[in-house]
Amino acid sequence: MAILEKQQRGIACEYYVAGELSRLGYNVSITFGNTKSIDLLLEKNDFTIAIQVKGIQRTKSICWNLDKTKVKSNILYVLVNLHADQIDKKPEFFVLTATEILEQFINSPKQGEKRTYLNYNRIKNNLNFKNNWSKIDLIMKKGDEKINFITTGKYLSIWQFYLDHIINALLSSKPINSLQLNPILFSEAGSRQSYSFRINYSGGRVTNNLDSSAVARDLDKVLTVHKHLLKNTIIKLSKDFELRIENY
Numbered sequence: 001m002a003i004l005e006k007q008q009r010g011i012a013c014e015y016y017v018a019g020e021l022s023r024l025g026y027n028v029s030i031t032f033g034n035t036k037s038i039d040l041l042l043e044k045n046d047f048t049i050a051i052q053v054k055g056i057q058r059t060k061s062i063c064w065n066l067d068k069t070k071v072k073s074n075i076l077y078v079l080v081n082l083h084a085d086q087i088d089k090k091p092e093f094f095v096l097t098a099t100e101i102l103e104q105f106i107n108s109p110k111q112g113e114k115r116t117y118l119n120y121n122r123i124k125n126n127l128n129f130k131n132n133w134s135k136i137d138l139i140m141k142k143g144d145e146k147i148n149f150i151t152t153g154k155y156l157s158i159w160q161f162y163l164d165h166i167i168n169a170l171l172s173s174k175p176i177n178s179l180q181l182n183p184i185l186f187s188e189a190g191s192r193q194s195y196s197f198r199i200n201y202s203g204g205r206v207t208n209n210l211d212s213s214a215v216a217r218d219l220d221k222v223l224t225v226h227k228h229l230l231k232n233t234i235i236k237l238s239k240d241f242e243l244r245i246e247n248y
Helices: 006-023 098-104 134-142 156-171 183-189 214-222 224-229
Strands: 027-030 040-044 047-056 075-081 092-096 105-108 112-119 176-180 197-202 232-237 242-247
Touching: 006 027, 006 040, 006 047, 006 075, 006 092, 040 134, 047 134, 075 098, 092 098, 098 105, 098 112, 156 176, 156 183, 156 214, 156 224, 156 242, 197 214, 214 224, 214 232
Parallel strands: 047 075
Antiparallel strands: 027 040, 040 047, 075 092, 105 112, 176 242, 197 232, 232 242
């Protein structure tokens, strides 16, 4: 019977999921790091989805440990049971959106919401989750706004962090809204001399050239499924990191 260390279990789960998705025709990139919130980036037909993988290793394992407060709406979750204690048994996969995974959390009897968990026995027979890889294609076809499609780029996590504020500005009745950004986030992500840019949108399409600004391109990628809000909009980032959103 194999007993895996935490790091071994994590790596095994990620590679199993990556292998299964590759077998199904997706392009998969594995991210690296010790405290990452995104484990895999999945691409097909110009759509990319961020995936977080959580694993358990034994057939009789009780639950997956996942911090409920850190579940993000822009990430798809794949839960894995490796069955490492039964080498002839194949791993199980369960595919859940953020909304679905939040519905599955159970409060611990003693600590309530302070300690929640995902019960394996509750999830394992749910056919909407188990091996339901087709859910990914459905999300891509529908452009489900519960999943914000993203692609690789060093500034994407920054724009994901500010996304709710940007969406609120786009929905605002005020023609001009501004948001002060933290310059430290940008300096940690890159080493550009200037991060300022301007994006012109007309009917949801970019009308100016963004080739010289990776910062602007990454913001445009994060806004992919919100293009219906960008009818006649100008988004500008100044040198002092003020993001200005103008709706006309």
